[in-house]
Amino acid sequence: MSPAPAAHDTKTAILDAAEAVFxxxxxxxASIRRIVQRAGVNLAAVHYHFGSKEGLIEAVFNRxxxxxxxxxxxxxxxxxxxHPEGALPVEAVLEAFLRPMQEAREADGRADHLRxxxxxxxxxxxxxxxxxxxxxxxxxxxRFGKAxxxxxxxxxxxxxxxRLLFTVGAAAHLMLDPLVFKxxxxxxxxxxxxxxxxxxxxxxxxxxxxxxxxxxxxxxxxEEGS
Amino acid sequence: MSPAPAAHDTKTAILDAAEAVFxxxxxxxASIRRIVQRAGVNLAAVHYHFGSKEGLIEAVFNRxxxxxxxxxxxxxxxxxxxHPEGALPVEAVLEAFLRPMQEAREADGRADHLRxxxxxxxxxxxxxxxxxxxxxxxxxxxRFGKAxxxxxxxxxxxxxxxRLLFTVGAAAHLMLDPLVFKxxxxxxxxxxxxxxxxxxxxxxxxxxxxxxxxxxxxxxxxEEGS
DNA sequence: GCAGGATTCAAACAGCCGTTTGAAATGAAC
DNA sequence: GTTCATTTCAAACGGCTGTTTGAATCCTGC
Numbered sequence: 001m002s003p004a005p006a007a008h009d010t011k012t013a014i015l016d017a018a019e020a021v022f023x024x025x026x027x028x029x030a031s032i033r034r035i036v037q038r039a040g041v042n043l044a045a046v047h048y049h050f051g052s053k054e055g056l057i058e059a060v061f062n063r064x065x066x067x068x069x070x071x072x073x074x075x076x077x078x079x080x081x082x083h084p085e086g087a088l089p090v091e092a093v094l095e096a097f098l099r100p101m102q103e104a105r106e107a108d109g110r111a112d113h114l115r116x117x118x119x120x121x122x123x124x125x126x127x128x129x130x131x132x133x134x135x136x137x138x139x140x141x142x143r144f145g146k147a148x149x150x151x152x153x154x155x156x157x158x159x160x161x162x163r164l165l166f167t168v169g170a171a172a173h174l175m176l177d178p179l180v181f182k183x184x185x186x187x188x189x190x191x192x193x194x195x196x197x198x199x200x201x202x203x204x205x206x207x208x209x210x211x212x213x214x215x216x217x218x219x220x221x222x223e224e225g226s
Numbered sequence: 227m228s229p230a231p232a233a234h235d236t237k238t239a240i241l242d243a244a245e246a247v248f249x250x251x252x253x254x255x256a257s258i259r260r261i262v263q264r265a266g267v268n269l270a271a272v273h274y275h276f277g278s279k280e281g282l283i284e285a286v287f288n289r290x291x292x293x294x295x296x297x298x299x300x301x302x303x304x305x306x307x308x309h310p311e312g313a314l315p316v317e318a319v320l321e322a323f324l325r326p327m328q329e330a331r332e333a334d335g336r337a338d339h340l341r342x343x344x345x346x347x348x349x350x351x352x353x354x355x356x357x358x359x360x361x362x363x364x365x366x367x368x369r370f371g372k373a374x375x376x377x378x379x380x381x382x383x384x385x386x387x388x389r390l391l392f393t394v395g396a397a398a399h400l401m402l403d404p405l406v407f408k409x410x411x412x413x414x415x416x417x418x419x420x421x422x423x424x425x426x427x428x429x430x431x432x433x434x435x436x437x438x439x440x441x442x443x444x445x446x447x448x449e450e451g452s
Numbered sequence: 453g454c455a456g457g458a459t460t461c462a463a464a465c466a467g468c469c470g471t472t473t474g475a476a477a478t479g480a481a482c
Numbered sequence: 483g484t485t486c487a488t489t490t491c492a493a494a495c496g497g498c499t500g501t502t503t504g505a506a507t508c509c510t511g512c
Contacts, residue, residue, distance in 0.1 A: 010460085027351070028254040032500065042461050047501065050464095122399070124252070162426045169393035169399020173348070199440065200388045207437030208430035236490085258470065268491050273471065276488095453512100460507065467501070477490065482483100 001004040011049050013039040018060050027057060035212035054128050061132050064104070064114060065121065069140050071100040076147055090206045097144055102198050119176030140176055152209050159213045169206040174201060185222045237275050239265040242245050250341035253283060253350045272450045280354050287358050288346055290330070290340060291347065302373055314377040316432045322395055322415040328424050344379050345402030378435050393431040400427060
């Protein structure tokens with residue numbers, strides 16, 4: 001009935017190893033054999049503890065991604081509490097959204113695993129991962145959409161949602177593979193160098209959020225095409 | 227010596243099918259057997275015409291992605307020709323960068339294949355794809371970095387490169403899977419509905435580009451941390 | 453000490469993967 | 483019509499995949 005504490009060692013060892021391998025080679029290319037070898041446990045342990053590879057992915061997801069979303073809502077609540085009425089500062093809202101990923105990385109010793117893991121999860125075509133992301137991200141996105149509406153009231157909310165999704169894409173790309181960034185810019189942009197990338201992204205996105213909406217956009221629903 | 231015209235039928239059939247399957251399930255999950263089945267050709271044809279799966283990926287890449295980058299530089303040259311001196315309009319530069327992807331999609335009948343293919347290529351962890359992207363994207367990025375510097379001279383170029391990469395990420399995310407967008411926003415944002423997403427992105431990114439840089443950022447190279 | 457459930461382990465399962473082979477079919481050149 | 487290179491085809495190769503099995507352990511409660 002009560003979970004045996006001994007079991008947790010191999011369980012977390014698998015989770016740690018899976019997290020690292022997922023980040024390194026992506027979800028599809030990560031084989032269970034490679035994960036258990038890194039974790040130093042038996043091959044069958046994965047299916048014993050997690051049922052299947054998908055179960056393992058889900059467990060990794062729940063251990064790392066879910067808390068970040070919770071933290072996002074927490075920080076957003078703090079921002080709203082600090083500004084009980086009137087407009088919210090856009091930068092603060094964006095920081096509440098973007099910072100938890102950076103935070104998680106700093107709190108954890110495991111270098112770059114977490115950041116790249118997020119990139120993989122966003123980019124992976126797997127259906128189950130997509131479902132998990134939707135279920136977790138949906139409410140958070142709605143919540144931040146409303147907060148942004150309070151921060152930039154002159155822009156219609158659907159447009160703000162577009163812009164928030166752009167920001168998510170930029171963040172995911174930032175996290176996916178820092179080496180590409182560094183190489184493409186000949187060493188001038190290195191996302192690994194701490195919070196610099198995050199600060200730049202907040203600046204960029206905040207200005208984007210404040211951009212005036214296209215005339216008549218976001219309210220009507222008329223669209224041409226098939 | 228001269229390429230037999232008859233060969234091209236199966237060759238392009240394979241390319242078309244591969245493009246579609248890559249877009250649907252990603253590069254890693256796309257099996258050669260699935261591709262040849264869709265193309266209606268023999269299994270060994272892939273290795274006969276392209277040498278290996280990597281060769282096929284490269285061929286798909288060269289047929290679709292490379293022309294888009296060429297078109298980008300072409301449009302940018304047109305923008306620069308229209309403004310031989312003085313500041314370039316940021317929106318025009320961004321449109322030169324972002325529009326070719328949309329254009330390629332519209333010119334080609336193949337619905338959503340191309341858009342998702344780009345998302346896959348950006349997000350795929352494969353090393354060879356990464357190398358191809360770097361080789362193709364590097365010069366284009368440098369070129370647009372300089373153009374943006376002419377458009378927004380008050381922002382240092384490294385910062386503009388950061389922002390251009392953010393824009394790339396947003397675009398990639400926009401193209402990756404439109405269904406996620408639509409689901410997450412409860413149907414309020416549908417990237418498939420034509421140029422709306424592109425126009426919104428240009429607006430967003432243009433405002434982000436014009437944001438004042440952080441004090442003293444982009445020039446010095448001092449950074450704390452390990 | 454002894455039961456009994458929880459956990460580990462080595463070994464094997466079927467299935468799909470990219471790739472190779474060698475023969476059959478095709479089509480142009482003479 | 484024969485020759486020759488190009489292209490197609492069915493079949494198999496070794497290897498890696500996720501998963502299952504059943505026995506061997508370990509640990510707890512009595």
